[in-house]
Amino acid sequence: MSTATHKLLKGATGDWEMVIGMEIHAQVTSNSKLFSGASTAFGGEPNSHVSLVDAAMPGMLPVINEECVRQAVRTGLGLNAKINLRSVFDRKNYFYPDLPQGYQISQYKSPVVGEGEVLVELDGGRSVAIGIERLHLEQDAGKLLHDRSPTMTNVDLNRSGVALMEIVSKPDIRDAEQAKAYVTKLRSILRYLGTCDGDMEKGSLRADVNVSVRKPGGPLGTRCEIKNMNSINFIGQAIEFEARRQIEILEEGGAIDQETRLYDPNKGETRSMRSKEEAHDYRYFPDPDLLPLEFDQAFVDELKAKLPELPDQKKARFVADFGLSAYDASVLVAERESAVFYETVLDKLANRARDGKMAANWVINELFGRLNKEGRDITGSPVTSEQLSGIIDLIGEGTISGKIAKDLFEIVWQEGGDPRALVESRGMKQVTDLSAIEKVVDDIIAANPDKAAQVKDKPQSLGWFVGQVMKSSGGKANPQAVNELLKSKLGI
Amino acid sequence: MTDLTSLTLAEARKGLADKTFSSLELTDAHLSAIEAARVLNAFVMETPDQARAMAREADAKITKGDAGPLAGIPLGIKDLFATKGVRTTACSKILGNFVPTYESTVTSQLWRDGAVMLGKLNNDEFAMGSANETSCFGPVGNPWRREGSNTTLVPGGSSGGSASAVAALLCMGATATDTGGSIRQPAAFTATVGIKPTYGRCSRWGIVAFASSLDQAGPIARSVRDAAMLLRSMAGHDPKDTTSVDIAVPDYEAAIGKSVKGMKIGIPREYRLDGMPAEIEKLWEAGAKWLKTAGAELVEVSLPHTKYALPAYYIVAPAEASSNLARYDGVRYGLREQGKTIIEQYENTRAGGFGAEVRRRVMIGTYVLSAGYYDAYYLRAQKVRTLIKKDFEDCFARGVDAILTPATPSAAFGIGEKGGADPVEMYLNDIFTVTVNMAGLPGIAVPAGKDAQGLPLGLQLIGRPFEEETLFSLGEVIEQAAGRFTPARWW
Numbered sequence: 001m002s003t004a005t006h007k008l009l010k011g012a013t014g015d016w017e018m019v020i021g022m023e024i025h026a027q028v029t030s031n032s033k034l035f036s037g038a039s040t041a042f043g044g045e046p047n048s049h050v051s052l053v054d055a056a057m058p059g060m061l062p063v064i065n066e067e068c069v070r071q072a073v074r075t076g077l078g079l080n081a082k083i084n085l086r087s088v089f090d091r092k093n094y095f096y097p098d099l100p101q102g103y104q105i106s107q108y109k110s111p112v113v114g115e116g117e118v119l120v121e122l123d124g125g126r127s128v129a130i131g132i133e134r135l136h137l138e139q140d141a142g143k144l145l146h147d148r149s150p151t152m153t154n155v156d157l158n159r160s161g162v163a164l165m166e167i168v169s170k171p172d173i174r175d176a177e178q179a180k181a182y183v184t185k186l187r188s189i190l191r192y193l194g195t196c197d198g199d200m201e202k203g204s205l206r207a208d209v210n211v212s213v214r215k216p217g218g219p220l221g222t223r224c225e226i227k228n229m230n231s232i233n234f235i236g237q238a239i240e241f242e243a244r245r246q247i248e249i250l251e252e253g254g255a256i257d258q259e260t261r262l263y264d265p266n267k268g269e270t271r272s273m274r275s276k277e278e279a280h281d282y283r284y285f286p287d288p289d290l291l292p293l294e295f296d297q298a299f300v301d302e303l304k305a306k307l308p309e310l311p312d313q314k315k316a317r318f319v320a321d322f323g324l325s326a327y328d329a330s331v332l333v334a335e336r337e338s339a340v341f342y343e344t345v346l347d348k349l350a351n352r353a354r355d356g357k358m359a360a361n362w363v364i365n366e367l368f369g370r371l372n373k374e375g376r377d378i379t380g381s382p383v384t385s386e387q388l389s390g391i392i393d394l395i396g397e398g399t400i401s402g403k404i405a406k407d408l409f410e411i412v413w414q415e416g417g418d419p420r421a422l423v424e425s426r427g428m429k430q431v432t433d434l435s436a437i438e439k440v441v442d443d444i445i446a447a448n449p450d451k452a453a454q455v456k457d458k459p460q461s462l463g464w465f466v467g468q469v470m471k472s473s474g475g476k477a478n479p480q481a482v483n484e485l486l487k488s489k490l491g492i
Numbered sequence: 493m494t495d496l497t498s499l500t501l502a503e504a505r506k507g508l509a510d511k512t513f514s515s516l517e518l519t520d521a522h523l524s525a526i527e528a529a530r531v532l533n534a535f536v537m538e539t540p541d542q543a544r545a546m547a548r549e550a551d552a553k554i555t556k557g558d559a560g561p562l563a564g565i566p567l568g569i570k571d572l573f574a575t576k577g578v579r580t581t582a583c584s585k586i587l588g589n590f591v592p593t594y595e596s597t598v599t600s601q602l603w604r605d606g607a608v609m610l611g612k613l614n615n616d617e618f619a620m621g622s623a624n625e626t627s628c629f630g631p632v633g634n635p636w637r638r639e640g641s642n643t644t645l646v647p648g649g650s651s652g653g654s655a656s657a658v659a660a661l662l663c664m665g666a667t668a669t670d671t672g673g674s675i676r677q678p679a680a681f682t683a684t685v686g687i688k689p690t691y692g693r694c695s696r697w698g699i700v701a702f703a704s705s706l707d708q709a710g711p712i713a714r715s716v717r718d719a720a721m722l723l724r725s726m727a728g729h730d731p732k733d734t735t736s737v738d739i740a741v742p743d744y745e746a747a748i749g750k751s752v753k754g755m756k757i758g759i760p761r762e763y764r765l766d767g768m769p770a771e772i773e774k775l776w777e778a779g780a781k782w783l784k785t786a787g788a789e790l791v792e793v794s795l796p797h798t799k800y801a802l803p804a805y806y807i808v809a810p811a812e813a814s815s816n817l818a819r820y821d822g823v824r825y826g827l828r829e830q831g832k833t834i835i836e837q838y839e840n841t842r843a844g845g846f847g848a849e850v851r852r853r854v855m856i857g858t859y860v861l862s863a864g865y866y867d868a869y870y871l872r873a874q875k876v877r878t879l880i881k882k883d884f885e886d887c888f889a890r891g892v893d894a895i896l897t898p899a900t901p902s903a904a905f906g907i908g909e910k911g912g913a914d915p916v917e918m919y920l921n922d923i924f925t926v927t928v929n930m931a932g933l934p935g936i937a938v939p940a941g942k943d944a945q946g947l948p949l950g951l952q953l954i955g956r957p958f959e960e961e962t963l964f965s966l967g968e969v970i971e972q973a974a975g976r977f978t979p980a981r982w983w
Contacts, residue, residue, distance in 0.1 A: 052593070052594060055824055056819040056824070057574075057592065057594070057825070058574060058580070058582070058587065058590070058592070058700045058701075058819070059573075059574045059592075059596060059696070059697065059698040059699050059700050059701060060697070060698075061696060061697050061732060061733050061734070062734075063731065063732060063733075063734055064734070091815050093814075093815050093818060093861070095818065095821060095835075095838055096834075097821075097823050097834060100819060100823070100824060101818065101819050102815070102817075102818020102819050102821060103815055103818055153834075155823065155824075281862055281863045283814075283815070283858065283861035283862060283863075283866075284861075284866075285811060285815070285861055285866070285870060288703070288704035288705035288735075288812050289701075289704050289734070289735065290734060290735075291734055291735060
């Protein structure tokens, strides 16, 4: 599938290849929890969103939230994955104070979504397909608060029972760049689908990263799992560190211990959390409180029919309909908000077919460039989609030149206002009136007879005349008209 | 008016409707009986104030003419049912003085229909036991004694408090739960009627869980008709329990007295155990004869996987229990025994809070679910369960309407007599009842006679899924033929 080359790490004994698999925990966007009616709102006083079920009171029973099932199926469809019409909830048993039931309800042997695939774009127009092993639904745990008492640990159960999708990739990822691009793409798909808000800072999206190294094409090495990563950059750093750590051990004749590790972003290193021997025996078994989760193909088909356009489809459409380069199109679709902004600009354009590509250039170069410079994102843009489409209309219809448009953009950015009205009131209109331009042309030719005489032998000096005309018109003269007039007057 | 306690529920309903007595009088009579019978240890919590308040409310409704089907009937509630504002412990130290903020679906339906709560009834800790000896509140006495003996006998378990209280006329009926025989075996030991309905017939919401795939609530009552009346209120679909089934609840009482003519009754040959007391064999034959006399047809049937039921049950039930009881960790409610670390706190809390039998089952359950043992134990037990279910299905497919068996392999025994050295000796009590839970079928235990020592014995009828009515019709035939049995009062 992959035509992309990936990065190998140089060691003392030669090149090493990384083999990476990921488990992404994505919080399902839903109003209530997976098995209880309690709210999933973020924040709030500790234990303010806790039902009797979430607190595991005696005799309480879980009832599946159908919206969470729909969200999981939508996500599965978005990952081009097999949807299992029958799946089973299991109990994963372990003791921890943030786990009220003493078990997490999860899906072990029969997940709701099976194998799928995600196409991941890399720099330089390369792309790689990463396989999806499965997606299953499970409950989130609560949170321990250690800072409220000097002697006690407190437990906040607001998150207890919130629905998570665990999306497990195949070990198809080969370097940190691919890993970062995979998370970025997955996050983008989830956000397009509206099945997870993808907010990594709030913990809505977390990743466990499995890393091993091998000689290129050789047998798989022993892997270590880096737990609970909530930043795409840290994922990249952790993989690089972990791979080098393993290579060092192997090259010194050591062996890798299969273990769970944590990444410390301050020190830039991973450290051991628990060894394989300390790993829990989760004693999975089917949850007898819940019947198998069953739905029919019609349920899936209905969700499929209402699926929004996803980044890959949108990108293809932008390329086909507006002649965008693949690169520009992928920049626009990477974030759902950017794509929405661009499409809103398109919607408002007077001539979408003519100016669609120009609009893309403006969104990417002028708008994103400026936003990046100021550290803002698209949702905080001072220039609205309506204003930007107004500016592009003015260029497209020939009212202003591209150069004037940049000045206009700056005014709109700083002061706001309607671009067309600004052009009128500030006299920024391009002069296409031939008689007005003709006068300027005549004056300049008359003032420079030597140059006018030379121009027949040196046609490239025409540019000098164009520059003079544009200068004296304050940039408002239509450059094409100026060119044509000069040529005929100068007889070239 | 102490004789009010000797009425059946159906008789009391008539007396209340006719204003012969009030619910308050009926309730007071039972409260006095409870007070006088504390030696039985059937109640672990008496709620006289609440009982009288509910009785007054029922009386007002009866006067107004909008009384529910159980208006004014005083009942006892097994301590496994969560009761709002009333301590609920499952008779385990680990729940301490836990007071739920919620009411179980089954009990709330009883209150909806006008019943009155007298208090909470003793049971084996977390319903694990067959003699009511594992309760943290101590054992329950059976109102029945061997002729000429002062030895206190067990009432069976786990619903020992329910059976004892109903037999001793302390309440007109009681809620109970049955995971492997916990309704039917104590009913048989006390000459009361107990029905475990089809799995899914009653909501499990608000009932402290033992083994989720086996637990079912049901009533223990003084007569078959009383049991039918109580089940009608207890049963029903509950969206809060996804294993409860959305099938309309029939008027079970209408099945009482319905002809059983032409019904095919299976007599399973595998239930004829080696060394079974002759009097149980005799009782079984008598039961078959009564049903035949009433027009039913008897057929010998085979349930070939019966012998595997008990071992498979003692894998499935503890496995589920080990997980269900994980929530009792001392973190959020109930007992907390401090420790230097969280692990130590868990260990201290659970070692101090759970009794020996519960600890044993949690350990068995943890073991059979462990990596490397799961396939050999839990998975295989589930396969056995499927085969047991199929045995019954094959039988029903051949036109059998119900299966007649003894309810227990013996009559009640003395406190401390069984299971001391070998827990399996105690587990064997459920040999005739566990198959029914494994298959999710309804089963009723009806008093049928006495043994040579004057102790009651019961017969069990097993029905098709959701055909409890058949069991009530057949059960009443046995009741009519055998008569009803009341213990001589010694307490």
